[in-house]
Each structure stands twice: as structure tokens, then as C-alpha cells.
Amino acid sequence: MSSDEHSLLIADESGVRTITLNRPEVLNAFNDAMLAALSKAVREADKDKSVRCLLITGAGRAFSSGQDLADMRERYASDAPIELGGHLRKYYNPIVAKLRSMEKPVLAGVNGVAAGAGCSLALACDMRMAAESASFIEAFVNVGLVPDSGSTFMLPRLVGVARAMEMAFTGRKVKSDEALRMGLVNRVVPDDELASSAMQLAAKLASLPTQAIGLTKRAMNAAWNADLVDQLDYEAMLQTTAGQSHDHREGVVAFLEKRPPVFKGE
Numbered sequence: 001m002s003s004d005e006h007s008l009l010i011a012d013e014s015g016v017r018t019i020t021l022n023r024p025e026v027l028n029a030f031n032d033a034m035l036a037a038l039s040k041a042v043r044e045a046d047k048d049k050s051v052r053c054l055l056i057t058g059a060g061r062a063f064s065s066g067q068d069l070a071d072m073r074e075r076y077a078s079d080a081p082i083e084l085g086g087h088l089r090k091y092y093n094p095i096v097a098k099l100r101s102m103e104k105p106v107l108a109g110v111n112g113v114a115a116g117a118g119c120s121l122a123l124a125c126d127m128r129m130a131a132e133s134a135s136f137i138e139a140f141v142n143v144g145l146v147p148d149s150g151s152t153f154m155l156p157r158l159v160g161v162a163r164a165m166e167m168a169f170t171g172r173k174v175k176s177d178e179a180l181r182m183g184l185v186n187r188v189v190p191d192d193e194l195a196s197s198a199m200q201l202a203a204k205l206a207s208l209p210t211q212a213i214g215l216t217k218r219a220m221n222a223a224w225n226a227d228l229v230d231q232l233d234y235e236a237m238l239q240t241t242a243g244q245s246h247d248h249r250e251g252v253v254a255f256l257e258k259r260p261p262v263f264k265g266e
């Protein structure tokens, strides 16, 4: 694994951990060192109780252009058999699985193009705020591959099967205004406002009852594979847990006392 200590920038503010993908010279393409660093950073954000929202964004003019193709070509230079599945299982899949399962809100601040696994990473987040110049490309087909890192799971759920098929089959660029119409992003803001608007939303999310949000995410994840009767029961079970939290009591009392609630995330 090559060493690349600065491939991520990590900062904490107001309960928000911001991870900035930082290889702008290659549009934040993922090499193995960066993927290992991202996997570690996501696991740490999950474990750290002071982190109540995770924000992922990119340095420079891109969010991420996906797998570093120069790295890939180097792998092909040797005679060793190529096993992309093994590479996905080792590097990409744990990151996507952790983003989907961690019980705190994860926001993508999509500052530019999100292509290939970069697009998948944005889709794996709970919400996406995009800059006007951002775009989404299921670029896998352009290099003879199938969408990976969760794109075949998330994309049809977000935009419907027909649109997902079209994006995956053609690898065409979907600009931010179309992405908003499709439901691929939650909000589009002017380029020079993305950093502050994403931080504002992330800080707002971090000030909310984190445990209730975590349980909501668990319930929504479970709903994808459940029938209604099972889901109603699952909601009831999670509500029992949420109902025992400090933030639930605080929300009720604050409402009755006509004052803003002070949530602690527990």
C-alpha cells in the first residue's frame, strides 16, 4: 500500500466531523492509501460520541472521480491475476457498509463531479447537498465495469429503476439541476455557498436528538427489506428505546415549557 498521509483532511466543529477527500490533482480519485485512511476515518467518526454528524466533501473542483485508474493500470502491468472483487471487499465495501449502518446522520457536500465509486460514495450518504456545478456520473460502464460500492443498491432506490438503468448503462453526466429533479440530491446551492450551507445543515443535524436519528436510520434501512407488518413491529421496538432517552424527555418538557430544547444526543 502506498503511503499518502494527506489524502484526507479531517476537522471537528460543533459536533460535526468533516472528512475532505484531498487528492485534487486527480479529482480526488481513490488509491489504496486513501481508501484505507477513509475506512479508518469513518470507523472513528462512528465510534466517537462527540461526533453527532459526519460531513464528507472534496477538495478542489471535484467530489471524487472514483477509483484511481493510474493505480489500476499499474496493477495490470504485472502478470498477477486481476481480482477486482477482492479489491472491493477489502477497500470500498467496508466504507459503504459503515456509512449505511452508523447511527448518526451522514451528509455529502458534493462540490463538483462525483464519478464511479465517487458517485457511489455520495449515494451511500444519508443526504446530499450539491453545488450548482456538481454532477453525477455512473462512470463504471465507460471503463467496462459494473456499478459497485453500493450503486446498484442505492441508485434505483433513490431515482427509480428506469433512471438508474439509464445512468448505469450510458455513463452519462447528470448535472445538479437534473439530479435535484430526480431526487438524487436534497438541495442545490451556489458553488460559493456549498461549504457554509453544508456546514450549517450538518451543525443543525448535530444539535438534534442523535439517538432518535440513529434509530430512525436503522428503521429506514430495515424497511428496505421488510413487509409492512414486520416494519410496524420494528418501529414499535425502536420507539421503546427512543422513548427512554434523555432527548425524548427534554423535547416533551421543552415543548410544554415553550422553550427551545437542549439535546445531548443521548
Ligand code: T3D
Pocket (backbone or CB within 6 Å): 025, 026, 027, 029, 065, 066, 067, 068, 069, 070, 072, 084, 087, 088, 092, 113, 115, 116, 117, 118, 137, 139, 140, 142, 143, 145, 148
Ligand atoms: O479496483 C476496484 O476496486 C474496482 C472499482 C472501480 C470503481 C470505479 O470507480 S470505476 C470508475 C473510475 N472512474 C472513472 O472512470 C472516471 C474517470 N474520470 C473521468 O471520466 C473524468 O476525469 C471526469 C468526468 C471525472 C472529469 O472530467 P474533466 O474533463 O473535468 O477532468 P479531466 O481532465 O478528465 O481530469 C483532470 C485530471 O484528473 C487529469 O489528470 P491530468 O491530465 O491533469 O494530469 C485526469 O487524468 C485525472 N483523473 C481524473 N479522474 C481520474 C484521474 N486520474 C486517475 N483516476 C481517475 N479516476
